[in-house]
Amino acid sequence: MSQVDRFARIPNNVDLNGDKKLQRALEKWQPAFQQWWMEMGPEGFQEKDVYLRTAISVNADGWAHFDYVKMPDYRWGIFLSDPIPDRKIHFGDRIGQPALMEVPGEFRNILRRIIVTQADTEPASVEQQRRLAHTAPSLYDMRNLFQVNVEEGRHLWAMVYLLHAFFGKDGRDEADELLCRRAGDPDKPRILGAFNQPCNDWLSFFAFTMFTDRDGKYQLASLAESSFDPLARSCKFMLTEEAHHLFVGETGMQRVVKRTAELMNAHPGKDPRAVGAIDLPTIQRVINFWYSYSLDLFGGEISSNSADFFAASLKGRFQESAREEHTALERTREMPVVENGRLVHREVPLRNALNEVLRDDYVDDCERALGRWNKELEKANREERLFLPSRRFHRHQGEYSQHNFNLQGELILRDEFERNRDVWLRTESDDAFLKDLMKQVVEPGKLAHWIAPPARGINGLAEDFEYVKL
Numbered sequence: 001m002s003q004v005d006r007f008a009r010i011p012n013n014v015d016l017n018g019d020k021k022l023q024r025a026l027e028k029w030q031p032a033f034q035q036w037w038m039e040m041g042p043e044g045f046q047e048k049d050v051y052l053r054t055a056i057s058v059n060a061d062g063w064a065h066f067d068y069v070k071m072p073d074y075r076w077g078i079f080l081s082d083p084i085p086d087r088k089i090h091f092g093d094r095i096g097q098p099a100l101m102e103v104p105g106e107f108r109n110i111l112r113r114i115i116v117t118q119a120d121t122e123p124a125s126v127e128q129q130r131r132l133a134h135t136a137p138s139l140y141d142m143r144n145l146f147q148v149n150v151e152e153g154r155h156l157w158a159m160v161y162l163l164h165a166f167f168g169k170d171g172r173d174e175a176d177e178l179l180c181r182r183a184g185d186p187d188k189p190r191i192l193g194a195f196n197q198p199c200n201d202w203l204s205f206f207a208f209t210m211f212t213d214r215d216g217k218y219q220l221a222s223l224a225e226s227s228f229d230p231l232a233r234s235c236k237f238m239l240t241e242e243a244h245h246l247f248v249g250e251t252g253m254q255r256v257v258k259r260t261a262e263l264m265n266a267h268p269g270k271d272p273r274a275v276g277a278i279d280l281p282t283i284q285r286v287i288n289f290w291y292s293y294s295l296d297l298f299g300g301e302i303s304s305n306s307a308d309f310f311a312a313s314l315k316g317r318f319q320e321s322a323r324e325e326h327t328a329l330e331r332t333r334e335m336p337v338v339e340n341g342r343l344v345h346r347e348v349p350l351r352n353a354l355n356e357v358l359r360d361d362y363v364d365d366c367e368r369a370l371g372r373w374n375k376e377l378e379k380a381n382r383e384e385r386l387f388l389p390s391r392r393f394h395r396h397q398g399e400y401s402q403h404n405f406n407l408q409g410e411l412i413l414r415d416e417f418e419r420n421r422d423v424w425l426r427t428e429s430d431d432a433f434l435k436d437l438m439k440q441v442v443e444p445g446k447l448a449h450w451i452a453p454p455a456r457g458i459n460g461l462a463e464d465f466e467y468v469k470l
């Protein structure tokens with residue numbers, strides 16, 4: 001088991017103390033990170049005591065410690081899951097060879113690009129969410145927001161460690177750049193589309209942690225299969241923390257849907273907005289918006305990059321180890337593509353379709369969560385149902401991005417899309433309504449009118465525990 005140094009300036013289980021050059025480089029990056037956190041982290045709450053969990057080991061039983069912490073004092077550290085002795089590469093063109101402990105020259109550029117892309121999403125999400133605490137529906141939710149934020153910060157550390165440790169000066173420069181780009185800034189935007197979209201209300205926050213963080217789960221899981229062992233082990237441990245972020249999103253949406261159904265039943269015939277509920281069409285539009293941007297995060301349906309990543313054994317499929325065939329050669333994947341103004345089926349070599357294969361697993365997972373939200377409607381005897389739009393709807397990357405589709409995935413003309421835009425996608429007036437509705441609630445145990453209470457508190461504590469001391 002790897003030794004965790006909890007009390008070092010940078011907590012770690014990678015023996016930083018034994019590599020003075022790396023330690024110095026990371027200790028130089030640390031104040032820049034902290035400055036970024038003060039500038040771009042949660043606005044207005046940096047001095048408050050927050051009941052947070054901090055990673056302190058990589059043991060499955062008891063990896064986290066819970067206590068009050070001021071966010072700038074959070075112990076962001078570097079944790080890799082324990083190594084597997086004599087690990088062998090289990091997919092791609094290098095099956096059977098020993099896992100890589102260093103970066104081979106020929107893979108340097110693509111591996112760096114994968115790591116930088118992963119890294120860039122972490123600070124981006126913190127930037128997108130930095131003002132949300134001002135409208136938190138409860139102390140419980142505010143605390144969850146901060147928990148997600150500090151852990152995204154730790155995930156940035158996980159990737160920056162890899163850049164510093166394995167990519168020399170290029171890696172250090174990339175690590176500096178990660179603190180310079182800004183979510184939504186037209187002059188220095190974040191790399192991937194979803195991370196430049198505004199996330200200014202809690203319905204968007206829950207949809208983001210449900211759909212966008214869930215892309216994170218699938219990307220991290222495929223990188224946890226990587227032949228580059230330090231990346232695989234970093235991602236494996238990140239997934240442990242990620243599970244809570246997905247919980248926040250999925251149950252947050254569920255609590256909103258539940259409350260809406262209650263208020264609709266209590267006030268039959270009334271406009272739900274007039275009785276302080278978030279109406280189902282608004283919830284659906286917010287789902288459509290974040291789901292479609294999150295689908296884009298898997299990249300193009302047909303991608304030579306994905307084939308290269310797999311061939312080089314750098315990025316596998318979801319649960320690659322559990323699959324039967326690990327070369328992904330000699331198989332194809334059928335998918336609809338647009339040709340001459342019509343949707344037709346095309347057979348694509350499997351290696352070029354791996355983004356779509358990963359998207360399949362993601363879509364199934366999203367459908368499962370939708371089922372739970374609809375269960376709330378069913379339990380309340382409502383007939384309305386929420387749904388996921390077609391994966392072709394409102395896409396900005398890949399095969400479908402040059403065309404227009406309706407929610408069912410039928411090819412339509414641009415005019416028709418534009419005529420329906422405000423019915424299908426969140427509008428400025430939705431944003432204004434949500435802004436007006438969402439007011440901060442800070443009394444322990446109390447909740448905003450538009451959301452149902454959580455099923456239980458954090459870490460076995462009561463719902464009215466003082467999760468943030470204001």
Ligand code: BYC
Nearest residue numbers: 118121125192193212213216219296297299300303305306
């Ligand atoms: N926006 O061959 P293509 C998370 C670019 S989220 C903008 O179609 P490829 C988290 C692409 O970079 C998980 N650009 O796709 C969640 C390429 O550009 P270059 C993050 C995009 O390369 C919430 C070009 O289009 N992790 O952890 O097979 C909170 C053609 O690309 C987009 C990763 O992304 C887009 N949506 O796959 C906090 C894992 N999509 O190179 C955290 C690492 C594609 O021609 N990244 N492009 O300039 C990857 O594995 C791949 O880069 C992608 C794209 C899956 C993103």
